[in-house]
Amino acid sequence: MSVSPVLLAEDVEAGYEPGLPIVKGASIHVGRGEIVVVLGPNGAGKSTLIKAIAGLVPVSRGHIALNGEAITHRPAHLMVRLGLAFVPQTENIFATMTIEENLQLAGHVAPAAERTSRIEAMFALFPDLANRRRLAAGRLSGGQRQMLAVARALMIEPSVLMLDEPSAGLSPKLVGEVFAKLAEIRKTGVTILLVEQNARAALAIADRAYILADGRNRHEGSAAALAADPDIAAHYLGLGGADGPMRGIAP
Amino acid sequence: MSLQFLADGLFAGALIGLGAVGLTLTYSILRFSNFTHGDFISWGAYLTLAIVGGIAGVIAPAGRFMPFSFGWPLIVAGLLAMALTGLLALLLDSALFKPLRRTGHGIVMVIASFGASLALRALLEFLFTSEPAYFSRAIQIAVPLGLGIRVTPDQMAMMGLALVVVIAMHLLLTRTHIGRSMRAVSENPALARVVGIDVAAVIRATWLIGGALACVSGIMLGITVQIRPQMGFDLLLPLFAAAILGGIGSVWGAILGGLIVGIAEAAAVQWVGAEFRSAVAFVLLIAVLLIRPRGLFGVREG
Ligand SMILES: Nc1ncnc2c1ncn2[C@@H]1O[C@H](COP(=O)(O)OP(=O)(O)OP(=O)(O)O)[C@@H](O)[C@H]1O
Ligand SMILES: [Mg+2]
Numbered sequence: 365m366s367v368s369p370v371l372l373a374e375d376v377e378a379g380y381e382p383g384l385p386i387v388k389g390a391s392i393h394v395g396r397g398e399i400v401v402v403l404g405p406n407g408a409g410k411s412t413l414i415k416a417i418a419g420l421v422p423v424s425r426g427h428i429a430l431n432g433e434a435i436t437h438r439p440a441h442l443m444v445r446l447g448l449a450f451v452p453q454t455e456n457i458f459a460t461m462t463i464e465e466n467l468q469l470a471g472h473v474a475p476a477a478e479r480t481s482r483i484e485a486m487f488a489l490f491p492d493l494a495n496r497r498r499l500a501a502g503r504l505s506g507g508q509r510q511m512l513a514v515a516r517a518l519m520i521e522p523s524v525l526m527l528d529e530p531s532a533g534l535s536p537k538l539v540g541e542v543f544a545k546l547a548e549i550r551k552t553g554v555t556i557l558l559v560e561q562n563a564r565a566a567l568a569i570a571d572r573a574y575i576l577a578d579g580r581n582r583h584e585g586s587a588a589a590l591a592a593d594p595d596i597a598a599h600y601l602g603l604g605g606a607d608g609p610m611r612g613i614a615p
Numbered sequence: 616m617s618l619q620f621l622a623d624g625l626f627a628g629a630l631i632g633l634g635a636v637g638l639t640l641t642y643s644i645l646r647f648s649n650f651t652h653g654d655f656i657s658w659g660a661y662l663t664l665a666i667v668g669g670i671a672g673v674i675a676p677a678g679r680f681m682p683f684s685f686g687w688p689l690i691v692a693g694l695l696a697m698a699l700t701g702l703l704a705l706l707l708d709s710a711l712f713k714p715l716r717r718t719g720h721g722i723v724m725v726i727a728s729f730g731a732s733l734a735l736r737a738l739l740e741f742l743f744t745s746e747p748a749y750f751s752r753a754i755q756i757a758v759p760l761g762l763g764i765r766v767t768p769d770q771m772a773m774m775g776l777a778l779v780v781v782i783a784m785h786l787l788l789t790r791t792h793i794g795r796s797m798r799a800v801s802e803n804p805a806l807a808r809v810v811g812i813d814v815a816a817v818i819r820a821t822w823l824i825g826g827a828l829a830c831v832s833g834i835m836l837g838i839t840v841q842i843r844p845q846m847g848f849d850l851l852l853p854l855f856a857a858a859i860l861g862g863i864g865s866v867w868g869a870i871l872g873g874l875i876v877g878i879a880e881a882a883a884v885q886w887v888g889a890e891f892r893s894a895v896a897f898v899l900l901i902a903v904l905l906i907r908p909r910g911l912f913g914v915r916e917g
């Protein structure tokens with residue numbers, strides 16, 4: 365790449381226990397305004413890699429930088445102040461709090477004068493949430509929860525938005541809605557790094573993709589090229605056989 | 616039939632409820648049963664007593680607000696002691712619980728808190744002896760309220776104080792960033808970090824608030840009964856019963872649990888016999904654990 369990436373992870377080794385790395389030297393970079401997706405089989409270490417970038421899993425080797433600034437061992441709670449937002453794979457909203465409280469909590473890093481206008485902007489972007497603002501978030505449907513999790517992440521007006529399997533557990537129609545929202549969000553200038561099982565839906569909106577297996581880079585390339593490669597499609601993406609784990613939307 | 620037990624029970628219940636709020640907060644955020652919470656109550660009472668004594672020694676003894684047994688020195692001392700009890704809790708955390716959090720499991724923390732509880736009590740006995748102490752020896756005339764209920768002015772003032780403190784806690788938890796952060800950490804510490812909450816700062820705030828609330832309970836008990844090094848430890852069972860009855864993590868649940876425990880105890884004293892008082896909290900605790908482990912307003916299963 366000619367321009368320096370917004371997000372860079374080089375030769376990252378990370379894991380939950382000392383001496384037991386799960387991510388074993390993975391490297392990714394995301395350019396400004398790109399949508400990049402990390403694919404790979406279950407247990408490949410995709411979530412661990414994205415959590416390591418978010419500061420939630422200790423990094424034992426390698427280098428992570430955001431907008432040129434090293435963030436390798438930065439505590440997780442400081443990431444939002446640097447413009448890095450993260451939507452975890454599961455339990456990504458506060459179920460006992462109202463929708464509004466979830467957004468208020470996330471908006472705390474914003475200047476006081478802007479908080480309410482940002483919350484209203486989120487309600488405009490996700491009208492489904494607007495008429496439920498006093499509802500406990502735990503009572504939302506799966507799709508609405510995912511929307512709230514994304515809205516919560518956007519409250520900080522991030523430069524980079526990272527999402528771990530936003531399509532998990534959603535019906536094909538809702539997967540389509542979530543991914544359409546992500547494409548819309550990218551148009552506002554937000555860079556997106558996505559971890560997905562749903563290769564078809566992710567590759568449809570992504571610019572580039574990485575395939576991770578056993579904690580290491582296995583393949584990388586443009587989304588179109590990876591989707592078109594029959595070997596890769598059959599091996600990693602579940603796009604090959606008719607009985608593969610295909611759960612994407614039709615293009 | 617006298618309804619006096621209702622008045623006595625409501626008062627004891629408010630006191631237990633305030634203590635249980637602190638207990639439920641520290642439990643849901645730090646995830647262990649803190650046995651030193653009772654001793655924070657005793658320390659709060661003695662710290663207030665010591666500061667009142669200090670004020671009386673430095674400035675001439677002040678008058679009291681009739682018809683109450685106390686004057687402005689107690690209010691000043693109470694506020695200072697709330698801060699100091701909070702600091703005591705914070706100090707104990709950084710000296711004992713924080714190092715254990717990094718390595719130990721829940722049960723290690725519980726045992727450590729049990730040991731710390733013994734030490735805190737012994738220290739009080741050493742500093743103040745185990746003789747009961749009093750904020751005031753002024754005689755309080757109980758006011759008849761009808762239906763056979765009589766309440767002292769001090770008791771009424773303390774009920775008012777309890778109400779103010781609970782409403783303040785409610786506003787703190789629902790309207791302020793630190794309050795919402797406390798709820799966030801209690802529900803999901805990892806997600807709390809993701810949204811930018813400094814969990815260590817929230818833990819510090821929790822100790823400060825829990826200690827201050829314990830101090831208020833201690834003052835309520837000290838004003839209306841007496842001050843003893845054991846006073847808080849003796850309250851532990853009712854405190855746990857109230858917190859679990861109300862549902863761990865729920866402020867209103869802890870208050871309601873406290874009122875239920877307090878009234879049940881007072882009813883037992885009036886109709887069964889004073890020796891059964893302490894059995895009541897135990898029976899309630901077991902009954903809740905068997906029938907509805909998450910309590911009345913609990914958010915998580917037992
Ligand atoms: N909190 C944890 N503590 C210990 N080990 C973990 C933890 N979370 C995940 N692992 C282990 O790390 C490995 C990789 O898990 P990870 O969640 O990163 O995979 P993934 O690629 O995201 O898989 P999936 O597609 O199923 O989400 C697995 O073997 C898993 O057992
Ligand atoms: Mg995963």
